[in-house]
Amino acid sequence: MTQATLDSRGSDTKRPTGVVGTEAPRPGSGGISCYQQNDIFRQSNDSESDAQEAAHVVSDSFSIYYGRTAAVKDVTIEIPAGQVTAIIGPSGCGKSTFLRAINRMNDLIPGCSQSGKLFLDGQELYSPQLDVVALRRTVGMVFQKPNPFPKSIFDNVAYGPRMHGIRNRRELTEIVRRSLEQAVLWDEVKDRLNDNALGLSGGQQQRLCIARALAVEPEVLLMDEPASALDPRSTARIEDLIGELRGRYTIIIVTHNMQQAARVSDRTAFFYEGELIEFGETRQVFTKPLQKQTEDYITGRFG
Amino acid sequence: MKLGTRKILDRAFSGLGLTSIILMAASLIILLTPIIIGGTDAFVFKGTIEHRAFQLNHFGRGDSEKIERQMAEAASARQPVYDMIEDFRAEMKTMRGPDKRYFQEELDGVIAALNELIGPMPGQDLAQLARTKYGATRWDRAQENLKHLLYTEQWASAAPGEWATKTYMPRADTFADTALYPMFGYVESNLQEMLRPQWTFYWQFLSDEPIDDHMFGGIWPMMVGTFYLTIGAMLFAVPMGVLTAIYLVEYARDTKLVRLLRTCISTLAGVPSIVFGLFGMAFFIRGFDLGGWHFSVSDNKSVLAGALTLGLLVLPTVIRASEEALKAVPRAYKEAALSLGAGRWRTVLTVVLPAALPGVLTGTIISMGRAAGETAPIIFTAAVSTGVVLAPWQVQEATPALPWNVYAMVAEHKEREALRHVQYGMVMVLISIVLLLNIAAILLRARISRKLRG
Numbered sequence: 001m002t003q004a005t006l007d008s009r010g011s012d013t014k015r016p017t018g019v020v021g022t023e024a025p026r027p028g029s030g031g032i033s034c035y036q037q038n039d040i041f042r043q044s045n046d047s048e049s050d051a052q053e054a055a056h057v058v059s060d061s062f063s064i065y066y067g068r069t070a071a072v073k074d075v076t077i078e079i080p081a082g083q084v085t086a087i088i089g090p091s092g093c094g095k096s097t098f099l100r101a102i103n104r105m106n107d108l109i110p111g112c113s114q115s116g117k118l119f120l121d122g123q124e125l126y127s128p129q130l131d132v133v134a135l136r137r138t139v140g141m142v143f144q145k146p147n148p149f150p151k152s153i154f155d156n157v158a159y160g161p162r163m164h165g166i167r168n169r170r171e172l173t174e175i176v177r178r179s180l181e182q183a184v185l186w187d188e189v190k191d192r193l194n195d196n197a198l199g200l201s202g203g204q205q206q207r208l209c210i211a212r213a214l215a216v217e218p219e220v221l222l223m224d225e226p227a228s229a230l231d232p233r234s235t236a237r238i239e240d241l242i243g244e245l246r247g248r249y250t251i252i253i254v255t256h257n258m259q260q261a262a263r264v265s266d267r268t269a270f271f272y273e274g275e276l277i278e279f280g281e282t283r284q285v286f287t288k289p290l291q292k293q294t295e296d297y298i299t300g301r302f303g
Numbered sequence: 304m305k306l307g308t309r310k311i312l313d314r315a316f317s318g319l320g321l322t323s324i325i326l327m328a329a330s331l332i333i334l335l336t337p338i339i340i341g342g343t344d345a346f347v348f349k350g351t352i353e354h355r356a357f358q359l360n361h362f363g364r365g366d367s368e369k370i371e372r373q374m375a376e377a378a379s380a381r382q383p384v385y386d387m388i389e390d391f392r393a394e395m396k397t398m399r400g401p402d403k404r405y406f407q408e409e410l411d412g413v414i415a416a417l418n419e420l421i422g423p424m425p426g427q428d429l430a431q432l433a434r435t436k437y438g439a440t441r442w443d444r445a446q447e448n449l450k451h452l453l454y455t456e457q458w459a460s461a462a463p464g465e466w467a468t469k470t471y472m473p474r475a476d477t478f479a480d481t482a483l484y485p486m487f488g489y490v491e492s493n494l495q496e497m498l499r500p501q502w503t504f505y506w507q508f509l510s511d512e513p514i515d516d517h518m519f520g521g522i523w524p525m526m527v528g529t530f531y532l533t534i535g536a537m538l539f540a541v542p543m544g545v546l547t548a549i550y551l552v553e554y555a556r557d558t559k560l561v562r563l564l565r566t567c568i569s570t571l572a573g574v575p576s577i578v579f580g581l582f583g584m585a586f587f588i589r590g591f592d593l594g595g596w597h598f599s600v601s602d603n604k605s606v607l608a609g610a611l612t613l614g615l616l617v618l619p620t621v622i623r624a625s626e627e628a629l630k631a632v633p634r635a636y637k638e639a640a641l642s643l644g645a646g647r648w649r650t651v652l653t654v655v656l657p658a659a660l661p662g663v664l665t666g667t668i669i670s671m672g673r674a675a676g677e678t679a680p681i682i683f684t685a686a687v688s689t690g691v692v693l694a695p696w697q698v699q700e701a702t703p704a705l706p707w708n709v710y711a712m713v714a715e716h717k718e719r720e721a722l723r724h725v726q727y728g729m730v731m732v733l734i735s736i737v738l739l740l741n742i743a744a745i746l747l748r749a750r751i752s753r754k755l756r757g
Contacts, residue, residue, distance in 0.1 A: 137644035147635035149654055150755035160643040198756060216643055
């Protein structure tokens with residue numbers, strides 16, 4: 001069992017795996033809006049402040065099993081609030097499975113079980129008292145393949161708010177507008193909100209899915225390889241968008257693409273065969289990995 | 304495998320497919336052609352003055368002045384016939400007893416045939432059936448009836464062990480050298496004037512009630528009955544079937560019980576429809592006693608019992624089709640809805656069901672066509688041969704229905720030979736209804752699919 005390197009920089013970032021207020025502290029935009037510096041490796045001093053943030057998602061010896069086989073083994077990690085955390089690793093290493101545990105999408109998979117503890121804001125996610133619907137409201141998700149509903153663009157974004165009881169047309173319009181603007185899609189679709197969402201391009205669809213997830217005002221946004229089905233140009237837009245959203249949401253992104261992880265994330269976790277090998281500041285993970293396996297992976301020796 | 308062999312096999316396969324399609328098309332044409340030709344006959348035919356007189360007297364249709372003038376003209380054309388009969392009666396009075404009896408019998412036959420051809424004679428008193436008050440309303444029937452007037456059928460006894468053969472004996476021969484003899488020639492050559500045939504478009508065949516057991520009028524009550532039974536069956540089967548399918552697809556785990564349930568549903572789809580009919584009679588009409596209470600849908604045949612029986616009949620089809628449609632909804636839709644915080648039921652209602660709607664609709668419409676056309680389930684539960692148009696709330700009443708009336712007319716009607724046009728007409732209307740339903744379904748599905756595809 002690999003003892004996960006919780007934080008590479010030691011005591012100043014260590015946080016108790018305890019209760020954190022539901023109102024997750026969000027970093028001021030000042031510290032992090034420096035996304036424009038695309039080269040993450042140059043963000044040397046700014047990222048010091050990121051580490052000060054409270055842990056938002058905390059797992060404690062958390063394992064997930066498909067039937068008898070463990071897909072995620074004994075993962076202990078503290079994902080800080082308001083930052084972009086990338087999870088990298090070769091195929092089948094359990095990174096997606098771990099991600100989907102955070103909003104309990106694994107419930108859909110028959111024969112999937114778990115042990116250990118997983119917390120969001122100090123609340124245990126797999127406790128029987130947990131309201132899954134409320135959890136998923138707090139933890140939004142963007143999937144690998146764009147999956148807009150076969151409805152109009154407006155209805156897609158309004159789906160979540162409507163479900164949560166907002167019927168007022170003006171209010172809905174406002175939410176749709178705001179969400180689409182956040183997802184940097186508004187200018188492209190503002191004149192055809194009533195067109196079917198499936199008529200959009202793949203990249204636009206994915207941004208629509210992000211807008212749809214943002215419309216319910218989540219605190220955490222899970223992204224399961226959000227750009228893997230897109231062309232490079234759309235991928236770049238999605239990455240820019242992630243930069244825009246940084247600071248406002250705790251973003252956890254699973255990606256195959258190491259350059260992408262390096263470009264967009266503040267922190268990187270490396271999974272291998274279900275285990276968390278290393279977790280630290282992205283710059284450190286990519287330049288001075290503490291573990292041999294991490295180094296082998298990022299230098300392309302396997303995976 | 305060699306390239307050549309593969310090519311030959313390929314060609315053979317596509318050829319086989321093509322052949323079967325052509326065969327199917329051919330059999331469809333062979334099936335539909337007589338139905339369309341025969342069915343059109345119910346709407347478009349050469350109607351005689353008797354038809355127009357009936358329409359005028361019964362429904363007040365047509366230009367009464369013109370029809371009365373034509374009737375007067377036809378009456379004057381018929382007058383010589385009646386005169387000749389009177390002359391012959393006078394002649395009979397002079398005859399000897401045995402001859403008189405013989406001719407009286409023959410004359411009765413002639414008059415009966417004349418009644419069928421041109422209606423009752425002046426002053427003749429007949430039973431109060433519409434069919435005895437009018438002659439042949441259709442020119443093709445008139446020609447048939449003319450044959451009955453001119454000839455008598457006789458079975459020639461052949462040698463022992465051989466079939467007897469039917470021969471036609473001219474009646475005129477019987478009356479040779481009497482005052483009636485010229486009547487036969489007169490009728491044969493003046494039938495046009497006596498009946499005044501005219502091309503008629505009788506579209507009211509659809510909207511008229513049948514009169515005197517389909518001898519006159521149309522098929523409106525049967526159409527309405529079919530409509531009620533079909534809609535009633537769908538009102539029952541579609542919600543039940545879709546709910547069942549949702550349960551099976553979205554909620555049920557793959558347990559032994561569920562697998563058994565699925566098998567049962569498949570089996571139900573293959574149960575002969577007459578069994579459903581018997582079940583419907585036993586369960587809905589005879590009912591059952593439970594703790595001193597008697598449960599039954601109605602005491603006698605009724606629309607409700609028939610609709611429920613038909614609903615049960617198509618339920619497996621609806622379930623199966625809906626299940627397939629629900630299964631085909633991309634998982635991604637469901638995941639997206641769930642990830643937005645939708646509950647299971649909500650996900651089904653707002654995302655899964657709309658996406659599955661085209662498939663569900665297809666199944667529904669196929670079953671609708673089936674429900675509209677089924678005869679066996681309604682024999683015991685709903686259908687009667689004659690009945691009035693029911694109001695939608697009269698669900699406890701029995702109703703006529705197209706499939707049953709087609710069967711009853713072909714199998715049980717006394718005048719079935721004379722009413723082929725009505726039988727074909729009903730079949731054609733039934734097929735058209737089913738076809739229209741299918742077309743409507745295809746259009747609706749295309750529209751929804753287009754909307755879903757964007």
